[in-house]
Amino acid sequence: xxxxxxxxxxxxxxxxxxGETDAKYGSFCHKLAMNILHSFQDSExxxxxAYGRCWDTMxxxxxxxLRAYLGAILxxxxxxxxxxxxxxKRFGGAEVLLSELQDCVPAPDNxxxxxxxxxxGRLIARxxxxxxxxxxxxxxxxxxxxxxxxxxxxxxxxxxxxxTKRLLRLREALRRELxxxxxxx
Amino acid sequence: MNPKAELFFxxxxxxxxxxxxxxxxxxxxxxxxxxxxxxSLAACMALVVSLGLLAALPRGCGGAAPAADNNAPAASCDxxxxxxxxxxxxxxxxxxxxxxPEASPSGGTETFRFTARVVEILDAGDLPSVLVEPLEGEDxxxxxxxxxxxxxxxxxxxxxxxxxxxxxxxxxxxTYPAGxxxxxxxxxxxxxx
Numbered sequence: 001x002x003x004x005x006x007x008x009x010x011x012x013x014x015x016x017x018x019g020e021t022d023a024k025y026g027s028f029c030h031k032l033a034m035n036i037l038h039s040f041q042d043s044e045x046x047x048x049x050a051y052g053r054c055w056d057t058m059x060x061x062x063x064x065x066l067r068a069y070l071g072a073i074l075x076x077x078x079x080x081x082x083x084x085x086x087x088x089k090r091f092g093g094a095e096v097l098l099s100e101l102q103d104c105v106p107a108p109d110n111x112x113x114x115x116x117x118x119x120x121g122r123l124i125a126r127x128x129x130x131x132x133x134x135x136x137x138x139x140x141x142x143x144x145x146x147x148x149x150x151x152x153x154x155x156x157x158x159x160x161x162x163x164t165k166r167l168l169r170l171r172e173a174l175r176r177e178l179x180x181x182x183x184x185x
Numbered sequence: 186m187n188p189k190a191e192l193f194f195x196x197x198x199x200x201x202x203x204x205x206x207x208x209x210x211x212x213x214x215x216x217x218x219x220x221x222x223x224x225s226l227a228a229c230m231a232l233v234v235s236l237g238l239l240a241a242l243p244r245g246c247g248g249a250a251p252a253a254d255n256n257a258p259a260a261s262c263d264x265x266x267x268x269x270x271x272x273x274x275x276x277x278x279x280x281x282x283x284x285x286p287e288a289s290p291s292g293g294t295e296t297f298r299f300t301a302r303v304v305e306i307l308d309a310g311d312l313p314s315v316l317v318e319p320l321e322g323e324d325x326x327x328x329x330x331x332x333x334x335x336x337x338x339x340x341x342x343x344x345x346x347x348x349x350x351x352x353x354x355x356x357x358x359x360t361y362p363a364g365x366x367x368x369x370x371x372x373x374x375x376x377x378x
Contacts (some may be wrong), residue, residue: 028209031361034331040305040316040362067209068202075198079191098190101197105189117192121199128204133211140208144199151330157215 003066010058017058025067036078037144038093042085045087047177048079053077071144097146103171108179115183127177131170140171237295296369297355303347304331314339315371316362317349332368336368346358348374 001020009017022029029050033043050073063069082094115123128136138156141147153163221250301317314335319326334351354367 027361034362038304040307040331040333063202065202065206068205071205072198074288075194079194079198080260094194098187098194101190101193104186117195118197118199120192124193124196125200125204128200133207136204136212137208137211137213140200140204141211143194144200144205144208148330152213155213155215157213 003063006066007058007062010054011062020110021054021066021070022049025070029070031147032074032145033078034093035148036075036093036097037082038060042081043078046074046081049077050074062078070109077145093146097143100167100171101170104174104178106175106184114178120183123178123181123183124174135170138166142167241295258266259317295355296352296373298350298352299325300348300350300374301325301332302347303343305345306343307333315340315343315349321333325357328357329361331362332365333362334356334365334371336371338370340371341373342374343371348376350374 001024006017006020006024026047029047030043033046033050034040037043037046043132050070053073054070061069079094128139131139138152141152142149149160149163149167152159156163217325300323301319303315304318305316307314307316312335314333316331316333318330319332325332334353350372351365352369352372353365354369356365356367358364358366
């Protein structure tokens with residue numbers, strides 16, 4: 001079923017909407033949540049909550065991409081669960097991603113303004129548009145999907161070490177771009 | 186937790202749909218050396234399949250043909266063959282009737298094994314389940330790096346991080362995490378194994 005048709009089901013308050021969403025994007029959702037939480041039961045609960053959030057927000061929302069919309073909801077739910085449980089447990093998924101993203105924090109030398117998440121997101125998107133398509137996809141798959149380095153290295157046919165270096169170069173390039181923009185976070 | 190890194194996480198969550206969608210559908214170009222690995226893997230898989238097919242062929246005694254009567258039992262040293270073929274020296278045969286895995290695990294049903302690390306013990310109701318990560322080098326890792334294994338029989342007492350050997354019927358559900366519902370056994374291993 002196309003996204004438009006599934007979204008129509010939400011708008012019609014047809015309960016088949018969630019079943020169709022799960023049928024089309026269930027694996028994608030579970031994988032994304034697992035990448036962040038590394039817990040099967042926690043990710044099951046987040047996926048279930050994400051479907052509920054879709055039901056509550058459509059209407060009035062009518063996203064162009066249901067996958068991207070679901071993914072964003074799931075990322076927010078997963079990182080919230082991670083934050084809540086962080087004091088008790090170590091989570092391999094989100095911790096690794098967050099530690100890598102620290103490389104993107106610009107140095108405070110040339111600060112003109114501080115930014116919130118929305119503006120930072122726009123700056124990152126503008127920077128991504130300047131990249132080669134493969135680098136852009138790689139950055140999104142690693143830091144939006146949370147896909148592991150080994151998995152991505154397998155898809156690229158390179159060694160994980162080589163990919164780690166490539167990702168580091170991308171993060172450093174983002175940091176330089178933000179420094180050029182004069183932003184601090 | 187680093188609040189700046191979390192700000193980046195939140196900012197990336199807000200990336201436009203078009204950028205996210207483009208990445209989901211993008212197919213990475215494998216580097217050339219990877220094709221050699223793929224070719225080697227394909228050759229190994231072909232060899233494994235061939236050996237598996239050979240092992241699945243019924244064991245026979247020389248060239249003796251089975252009885253023409255379809256109701257006759259499979260040829261064995263204890264029954265006289267209808268065509269009078271000499272069965273001297275023939276080793277006992279396994280029953281020809283198909284066996285369920287529970288009835289004869291070492292019989293006609295092929296089983297597969299792999300070694301994995303326990304990631305999480307699951308509460309799945311009546312049937313015990315465990316989430317595992319296949320070790321590097323295991324074929325099952327090509328299916329998924331996380332597999333939920335459900336055992337119909339008894340499961341040993343396990344903890345996160347334990348090394349286990351899983352024997353199953355060869356069927357893996359293509360979900361994520363992947364699923365094995367036909368596990369014959371889960372065996373806890375010592376780290377030295």
